[in-house]
Amino acid sequence: MKRREFIRNTGMASLAMCTGDGFAKSMPQNKDAIIGHGDFRYKIDLNWGALNSTFHPLKDCHEMVMDKRKRIFLLTNHTKNNVLIYNKDGKLLDYWGTEYPGAHGLTIHDENGEEFLYIADNERHEVIKTTLDGKVLQIFPCPMESGKYESIEKYVPTETTIVPNGDIYVADGYGEQYILHYNAKGELLNIFGGKGSKAYHFDNAHGICLDNRTSTPTLLITARQQNKLKRFSLDGQLLNEIELPGAYICRPVIKGQNVYLATIWSGDGSPGTGFVSILNGEDKLVSAPGGCLPHYEENALSPVYQALKVFHHPHDVCVDDDENLYIPQWNTFGTNPIKLIRV
Amino acid sequence: MASQISFAQNHFAKTEMFKLSTPKIEADSLLFIKRATIIAKSGESGSTVYFKRDGQQHTYQSPIVLKESEWVSFWSEHPDFESSDLQTIEVVKITHSMVDSELIIEPQPNEAYNGKGWKTLVDLEKGTTNFRNGHSWLGFQKETITISVKLKKPTMISKLQMGILIDHGSWIFSPKAVKVEASKEIIGTKEFEAPSTAESSESTFLTIDTIPRVYGELVVTIKALDAIPDWHPGKGTVPWIFIDELLIEP
Numbered sequence: 001m002k003r004r005e006f007i008r009n010t011g012m013a014s015l016a017m018c019t020g021d022g023f024a025k026s027m028p029q030n031k032d033a034i035i036g037h038g039d040f041r042y043k044i045d046l047n048w049g050a051l052n053s054t055f056h057p058l059k060d061c062h063e064m065v066m067d068k069r070k071r072i073f074l075l076t077n078h079t080k081n082n083v084l085i086y087n088k089d090g091k092l093l094d095y096w097g098t099e100y101p102g103a104h105g106l107t108i109h110d111e112n113g114e115e116f117l118y119i120a121d122n123e124r125h126e127v128i129k130t131t132l133d134g135k136v137l138q139i140f141p142c143p144m145e146s147g148k149y150e151s152i153e154k155y156v157p158t159e160t161t162i163v164p165n166g167d168i169y170v171a172d173g174y175g176e177q178y179i180l181h182y183n184a185k186g187e188l189l190n191i192f193g194g195k196g197s198k199a200y201h202f203d204n205a206h207g208i209c210l211d212n213r214t215s216t217p218t219l220l221i222t223a224r225q226q227n228k229l230k231r232f233s234l235d236g237q238l239l240n241e242i243e244l245p246g247a248y249i250c251r252p253v254i255k256g257q258n259v260y261l262a263t264i265w266s267g268d269g270s271p272g273t274g275f276v277s278i279l280n281g282e283d284k285l286v287s288a289p290g291g292c293l294p295h296y297e298e299n300a301l302s303p304v305y306q307a308l309k310v311f312h313h314p315h316d317v318c319v320d321d322d323e324n325l326y327i328p329q330w331n332t333f334g335t336n337p338i339k340l341i342r343v
Numbered sequence: 344m345a346s347q348i349s350f351a352q353n354h355f356a357k358t359e360m361f362k363l364s365t366p367k368i369e370a371d372s373l374l375f376i377k378r379a380t381i382i383a384k385s386g387e388s389g390s391t392v393y394f395k396r397d398g399q400q401h402t403y404q405s406p407i408v409l410k411e412s413e414w415v416s417f418w419s420e421h422p423d424f425e426s427s428d429l430q431t432i433e434v435v436k437i438t439h440s441m442v443d444s445e446l447i448i449e450p451q452p453n454e455a456y457n458g459k460g461w462k463t464l465v466d467l468e469k470g471t472t473n474f475r476n477g478h479s480w481l482g483f484q485k486e487t488i489t490i491s492v493k494l495k496k497p498t499m500i501s502k503l504q505m506g507i508l509i510d511h512g513s514w515i516f517s518p519k520a521v522k523v524e525a526s527k528e529i530i531g532t533k534e535f536e537a538p539s540t541a542e543s544s545e546s547t548f549l550t551i552d553t554i555p556r557v558y559g560e561l562v563v564t565i566k567a568l569d570a571i572p573d574w575h576p577g578k579g580t581v582p583w584i585f586i587d588e589l590l591i592e593p
Contacts, residue, residue: 031423032355044356047348055346092347225475267367269473270544271512292367292386306364307386308424331512341355 034343035310037294040258040278040287042325042340044310049074049090049336056081056095061328061337063106063251064318067115067132072318074328074337075106075119083117083134088320090339096134100124105159105207105251106316111166120157122174127157140170143180143188159207159251161219163234169219173206179221181236192236193221200238202230207251211259213281220252220259229259229283242283246303249277255319257281262314264330266291267305274311276327276340277304289325289340290314311338358423365430366392366403366417372434373469374588379434381407385419385427392419412436433548435504439591441465443495446589448481448488456482456585463587464490470587472544474508474515480585482515488565488584494558499593501555503531503563506588510544511575516582520566521551530554530561537572548590555593563589 036042051058059078066072071093074084082097083106097103102123109116116137119128129138142155149155158173166184179202181190193202204224211220211231218239219232229242229252248265259279266273275290285294285301290310295302315330325340369382383392383403392403395416407415412435419427446461458478459466470479503523508515516538523531531553567584571577 031358033358033361033424045354046356046360047354050348052346052348265473268471269475270471271510273364293388305367305386309362309364 033308033310035308035340036276036278036289037287040289041343042289043343045090045339045341047090047336048326048339049084049086049092051084051092051336053334056084056092058084058334058336060330061315061332061335062104062330063316064326064328064337065106065108065117066318066320067108068110070321072320072326073106073108073117073132075100075103076328077101077103077123078334082119088322088324090336094133100128105157105171107160107162109162111162118160118162118168120159120170122156122158125152125155125157127160127168127170138186140168140182140186143191146180146188146191148176148178148191148194158205161208161210163210163217164212167234169208171205171208171221173202173204173222173224177202177205179205179208179219179232179236181234190236192232199241200230200232202226207249209252209254211252211254213254213257220254222249222251222261224248224250224264229261242279243301244277244285244304245301246305247277247285248274250315253317253319255323258286259283260317260319260325262316262327263288263291263304264313264315267303272309272312273306274314274329275304275306276311276314276317276325314338359425362425363387363390363419363421363427365427366419368417368430368432370432370434373432374435374437374467374590375409376437377410379409381409381415381432381434383407383417385421387419387421387424389423390419390421392417394418409434410436428543431545435548435590437467437590438593439498440467441492441494441589441591442467445493447491449491450483450485450488452481452483456480458587461490464589467588469506470508470546470585472508472510472546474510474513474585480508480587482583482585483567484581484583486567486569486581488567488586490563490565490589492561492563492589494560497557497559498591499555500553500558500561500591502592503551503553503561504548504588504590504592505551505563505565505586506546506548506590508544508546508585508587509542510585511538511541512544514571514575514577514580514583515585516568516571517549518565518584519568521549522564522566523551523553524562524564525556525558525560530556530558537568539572540574546587548588 081095082100085094102121105120107118127140142152156175159171170180179193206224207222231239249261253260261277278287312332313330318326328337366383416431520534531551
């Protein structure tokens, strides 16, 4: 039996072993909850990575990434432990970081066999490159030389992505909405995006990732308040937009042919209305764990909204090699991430 | 004391641990002149949507048409999941438009939440709980806000309604008091209790009865709570007030 089949059947097997009228009446009260749609359906582990907050307090849990050793890195803006490192079972392996009060974006990049982290800190107004154990290697400050910023405070980076040649793209998602393109030395090469009403402008350029699913790599960038993903060439030309009405998407995460997006709010954007969005290789929403069934009419997605209160404010999705998901949440009472186990 | 909490290996969450979200409500207009149509749906397969009107419970089956101002509450139920919270909407029939009125607001709203200026209060567009998007709200973090209204022509007024937002998570609270004056005479006033716990986010109306009379000018004074209550993380600071629409009724 394959692992996913085993997980799918576990609930049924445990119920089948228990018989009797009394139990039969309570059976519906003992079902494993399953969320999502189509082939992307999940059981829910609310206890994954639960910590004693006396020792390891969490504030906003912003992003998570997995390294080659299958360790999962969680970034929180609590300066007692900005980076917490877990195994896939949720066991805390290590932690570090006390100097990232605005820890928001976390990207991992394999550079000639060695992995590095990029932390976008929106209170320090800079991006910091570190080793996996927290040694600071490089800082990308506010690019005042660009002439685009009146002050350092106007630069509020939220996310980074690194392309194969080592160039770095920074999304200024809470600032002036520019996408800043640097080479590996930290020299600014290009700026695009920004505020405005043109299609290439952004309202909350919150997340960015490299999309290398086709022979020509592109950038996928969220315009969160516009409920859109925007695809750009690496030289900053807008190629197309993917409309996700009602979905306030944080950052795109690509695994295989799919794009996973924590959707922090939905519907009219009210608090506590988040879920997870999963797109297929044709950029169509195929599953929304915690959200409504995706529905397309004449190739347009009907506005999406929350169906079940599993999530409050999901902020990122980390996908492991079993295609299970780990969901950290913003402004959710310092709770641990939720793990979704694919069935 | 352990730094990590241990749980049994198989601890998938059960259905009864989760609550249905409130139904998605679509109204063609929350402020209407002739009629408003409301559509409700639940995103969870197997759910049933119910609604309550005039104290009577109904199963939702088709769009609801309203011809008078009314409150309608919706909720969802499902055999496996906890029932949703109530989602109550207020649909208001407009009897007197104030579109042609002139307003002066003092002080000005915060520049991040200045909507369409004073016209935000008379544009007949009700803001939703998503105050970050669009231009439907005026947001203030001030102790007192004064709105001077000059009606296009003298009008019989017995009631004033003011659209407000409640979103405690975003430090937005209902006012402490609203006072309505005409020719320096107080013609209506109402005080509101500070909430003792966090309430659901809501876009709603405050209603202030006035001395029924014909008026040409009004001055509406809004007093914020002295401070955010002690139970809230923002305790001690002046809360935000968000307003979006002024309506009058004869």
